[in-house]
Amino acid sequence: MKIRVKFTKEGDLKFIGHLDVMRFFQKVLRRAGVAICYSAGFSPHQIMSFSAPLSLGLTSEGEYMDIEVSESGSSAEMLAKLNAHTVDGIRVLSWRLLPDGADNAMAGFAAADYTVKFRPGYEPEDLAQFWTEFEAFCGQDEIMVEKQTKRSVKQINIRPLIYQLKISEGEVFMQVASGSTNHLKPEMVFQAFYDSKGEELSPFALMIHRLEMYTDLGDENERKLVSLQDVGTDIL
């Protein structure tokens, strides 16, 4: 059976890389005695795949991995089991059974929610003024940025990739297109804004937190975003 696991990556664990998270879970699953399935061959590995890796330094409460197990207790039991074997910073939030034929967490990934705020000490002088200008900037019809491809530099419009944007209490909530075709990182919007003002954005200025990842169950005409965990169902 295919299981989708949602987890957090916060605190000090924002400094461990994507491969380290994978290695971490391989061992958590073994310590917790989960009946994980292995590939065949001389060096069998756990059948496991992760959704879009989070860059080093970002935090998240919406990370996903898909695994295959031969048996499973109830979702509540499995959560308790796994959480007894994690460390501060990684908490398992859901354990859900995927329907047959569901896309894996990586392939189905279409959008993500983020909050972005300034790291203490890096705030613009007039924060309120900053957010007003930022909101106006994002409200334009077109935000052109340069995109470096293998051969050339292309101009692309990232505005349609911003699905939602809301500013409140010193931070911005953004829902943006993600995945293999159109992938927008929140910092790209900030970079475009700073570029438009001719100002420099410090690489440490932003604190980016991922809230959720979605898959798109709609069609060309209309998006229908469903969180990756809602593709599966709790085991009772």
Added chain:
Amino acid sequence: MRKLALTDEQLLSIEKPARYLGNEVNAVVKDKDSVDIRFAICFPDVYEIGMSHLGIQILYEMFNRRQDTWCERVYSPWNDLDKLMREEHIPLFALESQDPVKNFDFLGITIQYEMCYTNILQVLDLAGIPLSAADRTEEDPIVIGGGPCVYNPEPIAEFFDLFYIGEGETSYDELLDIYKECKKQGKSRRAFLEAAAGVPGIYVPGFYEIKYNEDGTIDEMVAINDHAPATVRKVIALDLDHVPYPDKPIVPFMKVTQDRVVLEIQRGCIRGCRFCQAGMVYRPVRERNIDFLKEKAANMLKNSGQEEISLSSLSSSDYSHLADIVNFLIENKGTGVNISLPSLRIDAFSLDVMSKVQDVRKSSITFAPEAGTQRMRDTINKGLTEEVIMSGAAEAFRGGWNKVKLYFMLGLPTETEADMEGISHLANRMAAVYFDEVPKEKRNGRVQINVSTSFFIPKPFTPLQWAVMYTPEEYERRARVVSTAMKGELNHKSLRYAWHDADVTILEGVFARGDRKVAKGIRRAYEMGCLFDSWTENFDYQKWLKAFEEVGLDIDFYTMRERSLEEVFPWDFIDAGVTKNFLKREWNRAMEAKVSPNCRAQCQGCGAATFGGGVCFEN
């Protein structure tokens, strides 16, 4: 919540920040206010290397079992963080608490190879601890060194308050009890060191003075403190089944060099190879009980979730219950646990086991003949004959293997051109064995014999400790002799040859048999920027030469000089069990190319029986 010693910006501007977090699964966190002793244990190399070392894991377990002690880990900050810490004046911190090392009671440094000496200075320096023990005050931690290199601690003696000579499981409890008592009574650093000097295995270098002869050799070493004994006898754990061993090894987030749990099946080696320091200083051989090992293996795998277990010992094939433990691991391994079996002699048994635990087509088999001719192998007492090597290889080839690794040493005493070329010829004959044994239709690709040589370095407490070394040019010439011979072999297309750097060899040679005078060269090299010298990309031989020249150290004195059998060596004050008489006897037999039987075949009366246990009392 614990606050990291480094800021987000700092952590994000260096490579692999996971090295410095200290929050791995099974790391021990205690309340610092509820312990009496804070012990920082350090492996002076980068995290991935240090985390792979079993000795530290054992000590970590042992110290943290004590209610009154909290032991934490420290590794060398990599070059990028080293630079940052100097620029921004960040003091070196221990991983678990992220507190400055300077505030600890002890800084214990394990010294596994000579080329880490500048990293020892880095650790002291970044911690804000004076490099010389003589300059330290009541505020500084007690700096204690241990590990194989302390069988000649003299080149680094001035940087340490104490050395612990022998196996950690033995005397640390006594030492810590004394420390705690001294601290409670408000006694001085000096008073503690005097008390420590009476603990078995403890050497306080500051309590001795060296008198030199005119030619620079040692006249005598004199104790200048009443508490300092004339000789320091190594301490060992006789009963390895009742000493601390980890049940819950720390699980690193990042990939480390030894990414597996390690089961130490025995200590010591019965073989008596004359070049091998480990084989001499870890005498006598002591085996661990099979039930102890089974229990530890199960616990470690369960508590770590690691996917690989490795057996560790100097020569696993000599362990009496090898088949038992290997079969246990294979039967109980469960899904996804790999078994790695280093240091196995290649024979029917080991090949059978290996075929069960690894992919024959992808793996290679390893032989360490160490020398190319029988005469040379007899000289170093490597009791391996060509017949045994070739029949092992034939068996492996028939079993489907076609990759072989061969390890040799060059620059051994009495080595001739014939011995050098012998390395190439042996490899060639092994390739021929493949063509004889495996019919054409069964061959799966070409047989590949990978030969690698290192240069022999005479080590203290070995029978070859009197040997003369060579110049870098001469070492390289010897490697070229092998290389040229190989090109002329019939099966040259199946042979590959790689050799180690000769410059590092020279320095290791100086440190291995150096005296206290060498310390100023190490310090000067460190000041000039030498660091991570065991990393080829960091090693700068020219800088070392310049440093030695500036402080007036003559490298040849340590490497090229003929040492008489009567010479007083810097390490003679240590009683490592093996007597100097035994070593002399073995040196003389080496010069006659005579082999000596191993401990189980016939005791050689080396002196280690005085410890009262192990292989010496098996019968």
